[in-house]
Structures are given as C-alpha cells and as structure tokens.
Amino acid sequence: MALPKVGSIGEYIREQRQQAKISLRQLAAAAGVSNPYLSQIERGLRKPSAEILNQIAKGLRISSQALYVQAGLIEDREPPSDVITAIRADSHLTERQRQVLIDIYDSFRKEKRAEDEQTSQNARPQRDSEPDDEQPLPEDFLAALEPYAATSRNGNVNQETKEG
Amino acid sequence: MALPKVGSIGEYIREQRQQAKISLRQLAAAAGVSNPYLSQIERGLRKPSAEILNQIAKGLRISSQALYVQAGLIEDREPPSDVITAIRADSHLTERQRQVLIDIYDSFRKEKRAEDEQTSQNARPQRDSEPDDEQPLPEDFLAALEPYAATSRNGNVNQETKEG
DNA sequence: TCACCGTGTTTGCAATTGCAAGCAGCGGGA
C-alpha cells in the first residue's frame, strides 16, 4: 500500500521510453540518473523525487507536467490555471505591480477561504452566481492603488521585453 | 550539493504562508507534514520531495504548478501568460473578486504603459530583479479591498461580518 | 568454446528525507 500511484507513473515512463525506442540505460544517461534506479522506478519499486521526475521528463523530451499528472502530483485538471504564475510571467507589469496583484489575490483567497470555512459549518449550499449589480471599481479605489502601482520607487522600471 | 533553487522555494512557501496569515504549524497540519520539517523546508535546509511539495501546495491552497515552477521543477514553458484568463478560470475566487482583480490588472497595464512611454526616452538599463523588499501591502490598503472581496453574496451581506 | 556487447535486474551502502520529541522565546491570564 505504500506507493499507490507510483506504479502508474513507472508504467508511463516505461511506455514513453519504449515508444521512443531507447534503452533503459540511454534514458538513464539522458536523465542523469543511474540505470538501476530508473529500472526500479519503472517497476514501481521506488518513488522518485520531483527532481528526478523532472530530469526523466527532460530525458524523455516530454512535458514535466504530463509526468506530474501521471504521478498524481498535479491534480489532473488543475483549473486554477494559476493566477500567480500568470502574474509572475506577465512582462507588462512592473515588479511592484506584480507584488501588489499577488498580494491582493492572496488576500482574496484568504477571505474566500475564511468564508468557506465558516459556511462549512452550516453546510449551506453556496451560490456562486450572484446578481452583479454594481460597478466593480469606484474611482477612489483605483486612486488608492496608484501609489503602489507603477511607482518605480527607485526608478525600477523593469523592462524585460517580451513582445506579445 | 548546492541545491540552488531550494532556497527560493522555501522563501516562496514562507511568503505564501505568511500572506495567508497562518502559522507554520497550521500549514504543516494542513499539508500533512511535520512542523519541524516544514520549518527546514522554508529555510532551505531540506529539499522536499514532489509529494510533500504537492501537499504543501494544497495546504496553501495554491497551484501545485506554481510551486513546481518556483522549485524549478517545471520548465515554466507554457505559463498561461494571460493573467485575465487565469483569473477568469480560477474557481477559488468569487465573481466579484475576479472583477476587482481584472480591473486592477487593467489599471496597472495602463499605468505601466504610460510609464514606459515616458522612460523610453531614457531607456534605462534593466535593474536586476531585486526590488528592495518592503512590506507589500499596508493594512489600510487591504482594508480598502475588503468590501470588494468576498462580500455581497446574493444581496444580503451582513450575516456575521464582524462589525466592530 | 570463449570473449564481447547489449539488454534489464539485484545487491549493499552512504546520504538524505521526514518525523517524534524536546527546546527556547513571547504574550496573556490567574
């Protein structure tokens, strides 16, 4: 019972490897792991760490994500689609703007969580769709944001270019 | 071994945890790991396995992918790169929170653009990513957000909102 | 027959993970 999903990922790796028509040792070399260890992984005898998994994915030239999903390390459909990552990757923002956005996002998550916990006691059916009946952002609210937005406190203008 | 990026992921976890305003032990319990181990992870003394990483992500209610990217375990190859899309897809937010985030994002984009036009004359060389850290969000700023965050589900809000 | 090269597998073992228990500091109440 020790390693429930490891077997499946081992099989998956072996499948991928065989489809690529490379030997265990070749993949081991490409991935930078030892052949015996790879053998054990493929047979589900070992639970590789994330680092090893990542290297194997590289060796197989497949997506790390695919492997993690197989390993059960990422919820297969991870719908959050990751606002944080998107913010971090967005080159159209300054570093400070990113920080603010992330903080706001986190605070939202926190509030939502607090609410969820609260409602979980009552086990109340929760409606997501609310009648949207109000302007989301009044002027003064955005005004309050400005000092945090582009600011460039010490001329930190951050221009990594990524034309997109 | 240097474990180059472990430190950064530890910091990232600690940031996320503190922003969520939960204690190390709370997160440890939520993630199903021991407190001392989490402490060591946060300080970069240990390299958590993928499984632990995944559990921590769950405990933090953040995307596993974000954590893996931070850990350098995913090549960050195809990030959503679209903040709006990510926000829209995030089921952990209320509809109102999404609206607010999107509006803030838009306003940031505008400000940044204005700045870039201004600074394009100077073409300042990039300052490496080290914006002098400073507490990200003052209290009153977050307080200003609250009315827009989770509130107003279905018209009637004041169920138990702590009214001082 | 032997030697050689390839495949995947088994076998110890150092290094590391991850945990239970305990330690030190801080703030509040009796």
Next chain:
DNA sequence: TCCCGCTGCTTGCAATTGCAAACACGGTGA
C-alpha cells in the same frame, strides 16, 4: 510568580532515496 498556549527551531533516529558494483540473460563474431 507560575502556568498555559502559541510561535518557530534543534535534535536524534527510522525509513527511504539514489548510486556503484555486480549479476543474469541473450545475441554476435572468432
């Protein structure tokens, strides 16, 4: 003052990872 609860940190220690070396088996050529 003591006690309690909370915060994070340190300390052994069992369990596990991941590797080097050696193993078993098969195919090839001399």
